[in-house]
Amino acid sequence: MNIKISIALIMCLINFYTPSLDTPTSYPFTVQISGQGDKSIIFIPGFASSGEVWKDTVKQFESNFTCHILTMAGFAGAAPQSPITFEHWKSQIANYIKNENIEGLILVGHSMGGGLAMAIAADYPELIEKIVIVDALPALMALTNPEFKSNNNLDCSEQVKHFQEMSNQQFYEMQKSSMPILMANVEMHDTVLGWSMASDRETFAKMYCDFSNTDLRSRLNRIECPTLVLLESYFVNFKPAIEEQYKELKTGQFRYANKGLHFIMYDDVDWYLNELNQFITAY
Template sequence: MKKYIILIIAFLFSALCLNVFGQTKSYPFEVLKTGKGKQSIIFIPGFASSGEVWKDTKIAFEKDFTCYTLTMSGFAGIQPQPNPSFENWKNGIAAYIKDNKIEKPLIIGHSMGGGLALAIAADYPDLIGKIVVVDALPCLAALSDPSFKSKENNDCSATVNQMTDMNETQFYDMQKQMMPRLLQDSSKLEIVVSWSVKSDRTTFGQMYCDFFNTDLRDKISTIKCPSLILLESYFINLKPAIETQYANLKTADFKYANKGLHFIMYDDKDWYLAQLNTFLKS
């Protein structure tokens, strides 16, 4: 009996040591890994979206690539983490690439995910093979105010309070009214709204405020890798202003969709997949 007690104590001590000293590193997102290709793609969804937004893209490419599909913490039902920020999320994705020895991945990011793709490629230029930015700008605020300057120590409490003070019905109605401005495919409307509704309100408010205060216009000058910039059809009317924002990204290749709105992967799916296929093979 004494022998078994000693074995149990040894087992429990080993489990404790494993938990304390060998615990899995925490990242500000959940990851779904699929596919078996030698080359890797990392998919970063946009603001408050689930990694499910990349479903059709993954189906098209996971037979040839290993795919890492992220859903950021606090979005679309994923458990939130303390102190979310654009900077922490950028560094968290870069750390995941390094820790898992993912060799020169292609990053595809939509909206805020496209901003993260730009920031990672700028701050870690030797880490990334290629980037695809799906309807994102280096500085969203500068589209309406070209002289915009980021605030240091930006206080996002007012935005967070505005989001958290809404009841469920008010928040749902807000998202339901806003989403048709971003998504033309009505069959996808309810699922995209549901991702927002399932998101943690504090994370929602903090990241909305933080991303709107982000300016990458100078930083993107350090990007070395090929960069495909896919933009919604309406942005052809704002081409000078948009491409001025991207002036420091010397590797940029701009393509404007034929139809649809912000969710290009839904609204102009065939065109979008054709652009990706050409870029991946180039």
């Protein structure tokens, strides 16, 4: 496989709004609420990203929907919190939905956030009305390694040690080198890079390791709600492998962007907003 796409797939694992809701410390995320409406949308950002990544998206929907914008603990300046695992974050987002009595809910997730949206819709189908997955796969590592299987006894200590021992300059250079692979819109490189630099290094390392080990393929047949999957333009070259990963998702609509890379909301703005609007507002 082309080394460029291999690196991009790995690195994609890697506060504009004033908070209007102070979330309890039990939740491993902060929440910012914008807009109003009988129906709600929860926006989940990707790895090491701020909820600010949804800024322009929220503007399109806040007049008719109550928008809950998450920033996960330890990412983009948000205070870190243990335990740092994909499954804990999944279950706590579900608890937030139940505790806040959020109904008519649409989940929108980018990258790792798309994985969380899939997992929530599969494990708590009664809570979700629709989901949108923005450039995420059920098993990211399986795209480059068809024999990939999750390790139930995964030890992330070496990766944590490696990331924590990196100097700030080394970490900066590593993250900076990934920007052209993740995003064509150079005007947003510094913003996204800043989110990574503001992230807690232990959280970064543990979630990088844990999400790399995540495989949601066997859960997809439990998703009952309509699902829109938006994928970056380059992924059309891997369409058979992607469709194989998603074969158990019976409710999915799949769309490939016309241009751009992983951060579709910055690289193919008009196409992305049009697809999102058609899906979310359809009844």
